[in-house]
Amino acid sequence: MSTPRVAVVVFPGTWSDRDFLDIAPLVGWDARPVWHAERELDGVDAVILPGGFAHGDYLRTGAIARFSPVMAAVESFASAGGPVLGSCNGFQILCEAGLLPGALLRNDHLEFRCDWQGLRVESVDSCPVWAGGMVEGQPIRLPISHGEGRYYADGATLDELEATGRVMLRYADADGRVTPDANPNGSLRSIAGITNPRGNVLGLMPHPERAAEAEVGGSDGLLILQSLAAWLSEQPVAA
């Protein structure tokens, strides 16, 4: 299995890029930062949009970032089927860019929430890029750290997400039960992570990069991040 080359996009105000770059050797990635003003991704295997407050999150979260020069390259990479993962602010940017449906609104309790959070993994078959190796209904535990993570989409969009197996993560208790009490921000249908129709773009509010070592309290983030290399190794080599 070759080492995936991963671009970690850095906007002004991004803060989780260092975490992704720090844990890349553990995950088995050859990762490098890509400044938001770049227009090329230079043949990487995957793109990460990390968390933070890109462009200060002014106007709306992700609203300015989605027009950064690098995003045109990210959009064409994604539409060609390239693996993209947006965590936290990255998820908000993907929604603003229209690569994922819906929007992330202010948490229902108005508090910034930074905590470990239980999650239930779903739709593993429709997202082999990021959910390979996990099983349907698997409970995992990842940190969350956001003030604007309340997933919203209209009813028809939510129904379509469910019907097409694109809800990959829901907020859940430690046993993987999806309950109102386990929902940390008021997200509709407890949605914590969704994919695009093709399954190559994942947006999630939790931070897998902050859960890659037992020393920091958990390593379930590796389940998502290490799925990439396995998936890449199964792809036919481009002619």
Add this chain to the structure above:
Amino acid sequence: MQLRPGIADPEGLTIAGGLRALGFASVSEVRSGKLLRVSFEADDVDHARSSVEAMCRRLLANPVMEIATWEVRADDEPSEEARLA
């Protein structure tokens, strides 16, 4: 820009609670939003309107969750801020 009707607005709910706590008991609802003032030059009011509409569509409002309303004011005099500058 305001959240679309029907989308929960916890900020508005909290402000409404604050008003009621101050004795404004008749307050039934507060919806929060954001007000921007954009200054720019245009040939006439119609051009200004179509520019504002395009600005809202491209960037200022997210139609997934927000509704934008706007008004255009012609102002041939420099604004107070511009005079101070």
